[in-house]
Amino acid sequence: MKRTFVTLLACVAFGGSSQAAERPAAIPKDQRPGFDQIREADIRADIGFLASGALMGRMSLETGDDAAIQWIAGEFAKAGLTPINEAPGAAGYLQAVPLIEYRGNSAASSLVLSVGDASQRFTAPDLAGSYRDDVDITAPVAFAGYGISAPGVGYDDYKGLDVRGKVVVVFEHEPQETDPASPFNGTGNTRHATNRVKALNAQRRGAVAMIVIAEPNRKHPSNIERVNRIGGSVTRSPSLPAQALVEDELRIPIVTVSDKLAGALLANSGATPQALQTAIDKDLTPQSRALSGATVRLHLENVSRRRGMSYNVAGILPGSDPTLAAETVIISGHHDHDGFANGGAAIWHGADDNASGTVGVIELARAFMANPTRPKRSILFVAFAAEERGLLGAYHMAAKPVRPLATTRAMLNFDMIGRNEAPSDQTTGLIEIPADTTNRLNLIGGTYSPDLRRVIVEANRAIGLDLDDRFDREYALNVFFRSDQFPFVLNDIPAFWVFTGFHPDYHQTTDTADRINYAKMTRILQLSYLSVWRLANDSKPPAFVKDPGAGR
Numbered sequence: 001m002k003r004t005f006v007t008l009l010a011c012v013a014f015g016g017s018s019q020a021a022e023r024p025a026a027i028p029k030d031q032r033p034g035f036d037q038i039r040e041a042d043i044r045a046d047i048g049f050l051a052s053g054a055l056m057g058r059m060s061l062e063t064g065d066d067a068a069i070q071w072i073a074g075e076f077a078k079a080g081l082t083p084i085n086e087a088p089g090a091a092g093y094l095q096a097v098p099l100i101e102y103r104g105n106s107a108a109s110s111l112v113l114s115v116g117d118a119s120q121r122f123t124a125p126d127l128a129g130s131y132r133d134d135v136d137i138t139a140p141v142a143f144a145g146y147g148i149s150a151p152g153v154g155y156d157d158y159k160g161l162d163v164r165g166k167v168v169v170v171f172e173h174e175p176q177e178t179d180p181a182s183p184f185n186g187t188g189n190t191r192h193a194t195n196r197v198k199a200l201n202a203q204r205r206g207a208v209a210m211i212v213i214a215e216p217n218r219k220h221p222s223n224i225e226r227v228n229r230i231g232g233s234v235t236r237s238p239s240l241p242a243q244a245l246v247e248d249e250l251r252i253p254i255v256t257v258s259d260k261l262a263g264a265l266l267a268n269s270g271a272t273p274q275a276l277q278t279a280i281d282k283d284l285t286p287q288s289r290a291l292s293g294a295t296v297r298l299h300l301e302n303v304s305r306r307r308g309m310s311y312n313v314a315g316i317l318p319g320s321d322p323t324l325a326a327e328t329v330i331i332s333g334h335h336d337h338d339g340f341a342n343g344g345a346a347i348w349h350g351a352d353d354n355a356s357g358t359v360g361v362i363e364l365a366r367a368f369m370a371n372p373t374r375p376k377r378s379i380l381f382v383a384f385a386a387e388e389r390g391l392l393g394a395y396h397m398a399a400k401p402v403r404p405l406a407t408t409r410a411m412l413n414f415d416m417i418g419r420n421e422a423p424s425d426q427t428t429g430l431i432e433i434p435a436d437t438t439n440r441l442n443l444i445g446g447t448y449s450p451d452l453r454r455v456i457v458e459a460n461r462a463i464g465l466d467l468d469d470r471f472d473r474e475y476a477l478n479v480f481f482r483s484d485q486f487p488f489v490l491n492d493i494p495a496f497w498v499f500t501g502f503h504p505d506y507h508q509t510t511d512t513a514d515r516i517n518y519a520k521m522t523r524i525l526q527l528s529y530l531s532v533w534r535l536a537n538d539s540k541p542p543a544f545v546k547d548p549g550a551g552r
Helices: 002-013 018-022 029-037 040-050 063-079 089-093 195-204 223-230 259-265 273-283 351-370 392-399 450-462 518-537
Strands: 094-104 110-115 118-122 135-143 167-171 209-213 242-245 254-257 289-300 302-317 328-334 378-384 408-414 440-444 466-468 495-499
Touching: 029 351, 029 518, 040 063, 040 351, 040 518, 063 089, 063 302, 063 351, 063 378, 089 094, 089 302, 094 392, 110 259, 118 259, 135 209, 167 195, 167 289, 195 209, 195 254, 209 259, 209 289, 242 392, 254 259, 259 289, 302 351, 302 392, 328 351, 328 392, 328 518, 351 378, 351 408, 351 518, 378 392, 378 518, 408 518, 450 466, 450 495, 450 518
Parallel strands: 135 167, 167 209, 209 254, 328 378, 328 408, 408 495, 440 466
Antiparallel strands: 094 242, 094 302, 110 118, 110 289, 135 289, 302 378, 440 495
């Protein structure tokens, strides 16, 4: 009775009806063979392999992840997917992702702020960040508000501001984030809130570096404080190396600074940092300005740097309709995790994150290929590289797509689909977690495509999961841009992150295969299978909303 009530609430929230909770829908006969192919025993065996000690935590550019890549390609081949290139054997399913791995030298990196004849030198912990190349930049400074240009909501921090050849200082997040009536998607994140999008905006305008400061009036941890709350692999010593795309479009460094250094940077702005944020948030009037007389010397060093090659693994199920086969639906997850330490004495197994998502992609590939009837649109199955290092494989494929993005109609991205959500140090005080999450599934991205959300809600009539969109209305955890669907959202593609939620084992060595809720994961894949059928067959694909909240 309790589950029926919760499901009813979820269906109403997602545009469904009480009828959906009371009378399960039947599985269409022409989809039943593939549906029955989704088997808990197969899921259990495959996660057991990917999360085993033999793969040593699947760290990008390490042998364990290389083994995972070859295994995934082999499973795609056995399923019968069409390769994405003409290379023989398993290599036909690989898209090369050239990477640079580097370790910053925090002891040697510094920021010197000069105003007139006075200079102050700052190092860690007041300065955090590294870059793929050594950096030594001296430039004048400008304050660019939140660093956002959002014509759809009539807001531009760069209006009237010349930042050519300058270092720009920007706030984290976006304006009015605590206001449900904000045109920036109310209390949810938009595409503009992430540092990468802000840095690309600054780069297009001629800036040479970007300094990020936490909002001085914030009611939540800063991004660095939030990350440090995770613990585990995030705070281990020696720290994990950073990685970057060799061919990344982002070519300027980003550093984050303390509140102390932020105050020093803005000391001659004519207002306190708190007053600047208050003025912007009051009525969305930008407060950007050159910081007259201020220059910054930013010096970043690396202790090591090497090039390597990882791979996105991808295969195609060609559509059956002569016209619609040119269009694509993507099913994805990432295959990497955080590796090992102390010679293998500590292994970050990554069973939920993200052996579960990788196995989900493989299981659906098997299901669709086992079904005698084929969907009208083509389906691209992808296991992305280097997600843990910054969504690198997904950004690479978005920049070098194997299927045209213009005719990519929807995407379901599996990242952590195997557990029950539970309170953890990362989430405490930042988001409410329901008491019972054993049947709950989070869908992230619905504000950008209500149509896609409706498709999944309708398909859920046959499965009965408790669907939840809480993460579309939160701003403290930055969840919206933390998985591989986000680079495709940036390309106006309706894309959801399918996610069972955080838990105390997130990025810990205890994220192991024995803790997966296999029955629940099986239902999630069944729902995804039915949803993708609709996405691949419906005459009208889901629409994308460029600026959710605009016009409020």
